[in-house]
Amino acid sequence: MGVLFRPSPRMLIGIATIFMTVGSFLLLIPQATPFRLLPFPDRAPSPRSHERLYGDGYRGHASPADINRVANATLGFDRVFVVGLPERSDKRDAITLTSALTGFRVEWVDGVRGESVPDKAVPFGTSRERLWEANLGSWRAHMNAARRIIQDDLASALILEDDVDWDVRLKPQLERVAQGARAILSSNPKPHSPYGDDWDILWLGHCGEIFPETLEENRGRSSDDPALRYMTRRFVIQDDMTVPPRDRITGLLDFKNSPEHTRWVHISGAPICTFAYALSQRGARKVLFDLSVNHLTGPFDNALAGLCRRAVSTHGIEDPAAAGDGGLDTKCISVTPPLYFHHKARGLVDGDSDIKAINDGQVRERGSTENIVWSARGNIDNMILGATTMESQYDNQDV
């Protein structure tokens, strides 16, 4: 496998010629410009080997080998933070158990109630009434996480919301994501982060995401526009059995037109929801400035997506009048379909929300998580027992 193989100059000319002839034609296909194709997992342990693809013992199979740092106890980041109210002990118990069993360690960043944020602390120009208290509390808790990254001088941190779920095979998934992130953005063959060193935001968990060239402000771009070339960079993970059947995936893209079991690592367009995202040190600084110190343009997830969107849609524009602040040149990468998703827990439906009172007492008999095949939350017992095959949320899928 050679993400970082060193081609000879003659090969480079050959490759360049192929790209120029094939590339211009590919750009006309709205579907994708396949950047790199990789089957999942790259060197798959055969089913007979009964390797556990989760837990502390999983070491990774990626190449170059330094990518396997994503399998460490903080998933290749400096820390993993979970944002949530301390009194939601039910959510803390579940996250503590699922993360420990899958093989990573979390630290808590206390959630904030909106009403505890005084008017004076609300960013200038932000209307508290328009934002409503729940959004204000969520915004503040995420800002506290970003601030901690800066204050403690962390190279990066993954930030999770406290009701998320993921696949038992998260670590093998992250090996591919790291290869993708490096292929798209990083030029350093020995990066400090296994995900490469040029990203600000890695958006791993969202409710839906689109490719940036389909945003309305980018639709008219000509095929020789360097910005278009930047925003269509895409890393394709093929035969990824952790991707649900395509007619069951939820999100904004039309997955039915793409091959089964395909996942993309790509430049972010405008993701919705912040189930899970990583910030680099540089990314945390941009976020704390753009979403607090300077202003706040809306609910936290929209404001974060707005930063990524402004950056990608003004990429390469030199004229300050047209580029504005250029989205602080924020480099955002998304994974679609996402690796993390909101879990609908068994029990009281009103319990999903930290704000709603228990009203009608409606109960969910069975927990579920969209877009996740081997739900960690749904396989806690199997992981405790050390199983190698888990229960799939997609019954008739052969995984």
Ligand SMILES: *[C@@H]1O[C@H](CO)[C@@H](O)[C@H](O)[C@H]1NC(C)=O
């Ligand atoms: C995991 O790897 C990252 C990247 O090399 C590193 O920053 C982090 O400290 C490591 N975590 C642990 C627990 O060793």
